[in-house]
Amino acid sequence: MVFISGPRQVGKTTISKEIGGKLFTGKFEYLNWDNREDRKNILDGVFSAGKKLFIFDEVHKFKNWKNYLKGEYDKYKEKFSILVTGSARLDIYRKGGDSLLGRYHSYRLHPLSFHELSGAKINYTPLQELIFSDCDKQEKNIFDTLLKFGGFPEVFVKKSEKELRRWHNERVDRMIKEDIRDVENIRDLSAGIKNKERLIF
Helix, strand or coil: CEEEECCCCCCHHHHHHHHHHHHCCCCEEEEECCCHHHHHHHHHCCCCCCCCEEEEECHHHCCCHHHHHHHHHHHHCCCCEEEEECCHHHHHHCCCCCCCCCCCEEEECCCCCHHHHHCCCCCCCCCCCCCCCHHHHHHHHHHHHHHHHCCCHHHHHHCCHHHHHHHHHHHHHHHHHHHHHHHHHHHHHHHHHHHHHHHHC
16 A cells, blocks of 8 residues: 655645556546545445555544555455555554554655756755856746745645635644644543553553
């Protein structure tokens, strides 16, 4: 299996579907845990026939997701491939326990970088001033846009200050209400386990 984690709205779903479209043309299925019908199919083990790749998005929100993936992988690894995507929480949750040990490769998707956007092969020195020559106007424009709008694809492509403000507000709201809250729950769980161990010994 392959796990792709990373911050929200960095393009995990988009790149996973592109992988399916280019490498498994017409033979991949995308399943999103947040979709009611997809969630029911995941829990019932109902998948489309003849597919060579199954993409599970946000499946880590399912309490027993590790055992579920372990069972599907062990039973069907010779028949199809599995790609799992999710927010930063996936990266945290996968580190607990060893039920998936040796069954997956993990990758982290980052926002767009200057080097990726420009294709420049110039070696810049860290912590030193960036100097662009007249022939590097395109690179300077890319750098200025990246500095202003950031590397998240949606706002970088739109280049709208209004959309940028809206995106920032929504992102902060979701991070506080979902990501940070869930990570804090993990810490509480760890504290509870330690207290239980003290009582036992």
